[in-house]
Amino acid sequence: MALKDLGEKLHEGRFSYIVTHENDYNGHLNNPDYFQYCERARRDFLSEFGWSDSFFRAEKGVSMIVVDRIVGYRVPLHKGNAIGVTLSVFLEGSRVLKMDYLFCDIYDNVNFFDETRAVFVNSRNQIVRVPDFFLDTLRSVGKN
Numbered sequence: 001m002a003l004k005d006l007g008e009k010l011h012e013g014r015f016s017y018i019v020t021h022e023n024d025y026n027g028h029l030n031n032p033d034y035f036q037y038c039e040r041a042r043r044d045f046l047s048e049f050g051w052s053d054s055f056f057r058a059e060k061g062v063s064m065i066v067v068d069r070i071v072g073y074r075v076p077l078h079k080g081n082a083i084g085v086t087l088s089v090f091l092e093g094s095r096v097l098k099m100d101y102l103f104c105d106i107y108d109n110v111n112f113f114d115e116t117r118a119v120f121v122n123s124r125n126q127i128v129r130v131p132d133f134f135l136d137t138l139r140s141v142g143k144n
Helices: 031-048 053-060 132-143
Strands: 008-018 063-073 082-092 096-104 110-121
Touching (some): 008 031, 008 132, 031 082
Antiparallel strands (some): 008 082, 082 096, 096 110
């Protein structure tokens, strides 16, 4: 299962987690918990570069917000499962980041995918171009 790659690929990282959430009444991970692992991978990605949501707001005057999300469930996850979350970040145009999350088990079976689009907004909640510091950093790392 491959997500459609559109735009300039800026970064790809893989993060490993153990599912710690309790199973729901159906015996598997509840839907909102998948999004918590997406958010955890996004924060881990940002921290690789010394960034955080508070850094964006305080130091750069922008915030990253999700504007669209498409998800697909394949094989349920359960408490105690080891998962790898691959996060691929693409630039679409000048204002949109597409972040693809692919959850796989230890055998590389796809459990879940999430295609998220995010934008940066300024202090007046106006959508702005993806900041140069963000693009420059990811592009310079990608060349190494």
